[in-house]
Amino acid sequence: MHHKILFTGPVGAGKTTAIAAISDTTPVATEARARDRTRLLKPHTTVAMDYGVMELEGGEKVHLYGTPGQPRFDFMWEILAEGGLGIVLLIDNSAPDAMYRLRQFLRVFAEVIERTRLVVGVTKMDLAPQPTLADYLRRLSSAGIRAPVLEADARSPRDVALLVEALLYCIDPGIGGADP
Amino acid sequence: MALVGVETRSRRILERIITSAETPRCTIVASDEADVLVVDRDGHLPEAELLALYEGARQPVIVLSETPVRGPNLTWVLKPVQARVLLQSIWKLGRQQRRHVQRRRRESLLAGSRRVRREVDFQLGTRPPVQTAALAARASRRDEEEPSCCGAFPESLYLSAQLPAVLRYDPQAHLQSVVQALIDESRKRDRAVVLRGLGRDLVAFDGGRLVATELSDLQLRRLAGEPIDRRMLVFLLLRESAIDMAALRRRAVSSESLLWKSALWSSQGRLPVGTDLDTPVSIAAWPNLTRLELFPHAVQLAALWHRQAISPRATAALLDISYRYVFTFYSTCLQLGLIREHSRPVVFQQQHERQADRGLLGKMVNYLRRRLKGA
Numbered sequence: 001m002h003h004k005i006l007f008t009g010p011v012g013a014g015k016t017t018a019i020a021a022i023s024d025t026t027p028v029a030t031e032a033r034a035r036d037r038t039r040l041l042k043p044h045t046t047v048a049m050d051y052g053v054m055e056l057e058g059g060e061k062v063h064l065y066g067t068p069g070q071p072r073f074d075f076m077w078e079i080l081a082e083g084g085l086g087i088v089l090l091i092d093n094s095a096p097d098a099m100y101r102l103r104q105f106l107r108v109f110a111e112v113i114e115r116t117r118l119v120v121g122v123t124k125m126d127l128a129p130q131p132t133l134a135d136y137l138r139r140l141s142s143a144g145i146r147a148p149v150l151e152a153d154a155r156s157p158r159d160v161a162l163l164v165e166a167l168l169y170c171i172d173p174g175i176g177g178a179d180p
Numbered sequence: 181m182a183l184v185g186v187e188t189r190s191r192r193i194l195e196r197i198i199t200s201a202e203t204p205r206c207t208i209v210a211s212d213e214a215d216v217l218v219v220d221r222d223g224h225l226p227e228a229e230l231l232a233l234y235e236g237a238r239q240p241v242i243v244l245s246e247t248p249v250r251g252p253n254l255t256w257v258l259k260p261v262q263a264r265v266l267l268q269s270i271w272k273l274g275r276q277q278r279r280h281v282q283r284r285r286r287e288s289l290l291a292g293s294r295r296v297r298r299e300v301d302f303q304l305g306t307r308p309p310v311q312t313a314a315l316a317a318r319a320s321r322r323d324e325e326e327p328s329c330c331g332a333f334p335e336s337l338y339l340s341a342q343l344p345a346v347l348r349y350d351p352q353a354h355l356q357s358v359v360q361a362l363i364d365e366s367r368k369r370d371r372a373v374v375l376r377g378l379g380r381d382l383v384a385f386d387g388g389r390l391v392a393t394e395l396s397d398l399q400l401r402r403l404a405g406e407p408i409d410r411r412m413l414v415f416l417l418l419r420e421s422a423i424d425m426a427a428l429r430r431r432a433v434s435s436e437s438l439l440w441k442s443a444l445w446s447s448q449g450r451l452p453v454g455t456d457l458d459t460p461v462s463i464a465a466w467p468n469l470t471r472l473e474l475f476p477h478a479v480q481l482a483a484l485w486h487r488q489a490i491s492p493r494a495t496a497a498l499l500d501i502s503y504r505y506v507f508t509f510y511s512t513c514l515q516l517g518l519i520r521e522h523s524r525p526v527v528f529q530q531q532h533e534r535q536a537d538r539g540l541l542g543k544m545v546n547y548l549r550r551r552l553k554g555a
Binding site for chain 1: 470481
């Protein structure tokens with residue numbers, strides 16, 4: 001059985017880092033030297049996808065896919081989202097157009113969000129406290145979406161694990177799991 | 181100084197030694213006001229009471245005993261007591277205390293702002309009220325065994341037909357409401373506000389978004405665990421221009437985080453008074469759990485109450501978890517203003533038709549918890 005979780009969001013939000021934070025294997029990244037405006041943010045960027053894996057007890061695997069951030073690769077977004085359990089949308093709060101980016105991704109993934117579940121992780125809030133989580137919630141609400149919005153550091157396995165756990169409980173709050 | 185467990189005749193002799201010309205600063209006061217306790221081990225106090233005193237005393241203890249007594253806060257003086265030996269012990273403790281006070285002053289949150297310090301000292305005096313000194317003492321007590329963050333009440337209590345009174349608490353009487361008042365004051369005035377009377381200062385600033393304190397989590401936890409007499413507390417306005425803001429920011433936590441923690445530790449698995457177990461509730465938004473103190477089932481409860489309005493009683497039954505976690509989550513979310521009450525159960529978000537395999541999701545949760553523990 002093929003289970004997967006999609007990490008998406010604009011360039012520099014931390015998708016590659018987040019997958020690396022919780023993957024059991026060294027993530028496969030399809031990175032290339034950035035040539036457009038992205039090079040102002042970082043020297044390399046994902047051009048096809050990132051891939052990591054969570055190896056569960058009993059040998060089952062959950063595949064973690066990261067989409068490329070630039071809109072010109074948006075044809076990849078829906079391909080990667082197909083059949084996923086849910087979406088972790090990461091937004092870089094230090095980007096000047098963070099809210100616009102959120103809207104853009106909500107629009108592109110509207111159908112997938114309708115079918116599955118979404119959790120929003122807002123990164124780099126330590127660098128830029130505005131917009132606030134409440135601003136994101138208002139934006140989601142105006143789009144008719146009810147989803148958790150949490151601050152996250154993509155480098156922190158704890159934060160990324162918590163985002164994914166939130167996603168899983170949104171799918172089904174009745175999941176047992178072992179006693180915490 | 182205070183004399184504890186000392187017989188009347190011995191007391192008179194000791195009082196004469198302690199208040200002699202060689203110790204001009206010493207007076208005999210009640211034990212909760214004293215800087216040093218002098219305890220007669222062989223006096224009229226039972227052994228258990230003596231042990232509790234040794235462990236619980238906020239101030240150094242001089243133990244008069246025929247046999248050796250050792251402990252982190254204890255000084256042994258052999259009986260029969262020689263005046264010279266007792267006085268030497270008192271002088272030594274006095275020196276230690278003065279050094280300790282000087283160090284604490286240097287480390288004070290308000291260090292670097294003499295003008296503000298004078299202003300605060302002038303208004304309050306340097307000695308905290310007796311009751312708050314006792315509170316601070318309790319907060320400073322060392323304790324290896326910490327109770328569970330969601331309380332240690334026996335599970336059988338939660339299963340009573342009527343929720344026992346012991347499982348209710350009044351948030352208004354606890355630390356959480358004091359912290360809330362401090363934050364509100366800072367927000368309302370858009371100024372830094374200091375709260376005095378908890379043993380150490382709490383300073384809310386940046387429009388109430390941040391709070392700095394020298395109180396450790398362990399100390400806050402102890403303060404949160406018992407009702408606080410608000411008459412002993414004082415709020416003072418500070419001029420932000422006169423404070424070392426950089427130092428303050430280094431020690432600061434978000435006000436949301438401090439409110440959450442104080443509600444968590446005040447609740448201890450109890451429900452606020454007046455909360456109906458059968459009224460459906462939901463949360464307006466997820467608490468920012470990546471930046472808050474996590475406790476068992478918090479994520480699960482957030483997901484459920486964000487998806488539907490359901491009563492605390494039905495929640496515990498549906499998720500098959502202890503009420504203690506439901507009550508704790510209710511209390512913390514209530515403190516952050518997230519709780520919404522409904523007249524009937526409501527489902528905001530339907531379960532998807534294509535239900536994911538619950539076993540698989542459970543395994544994933546277990547995997548992530550291991551990652552959370554390892555992180």
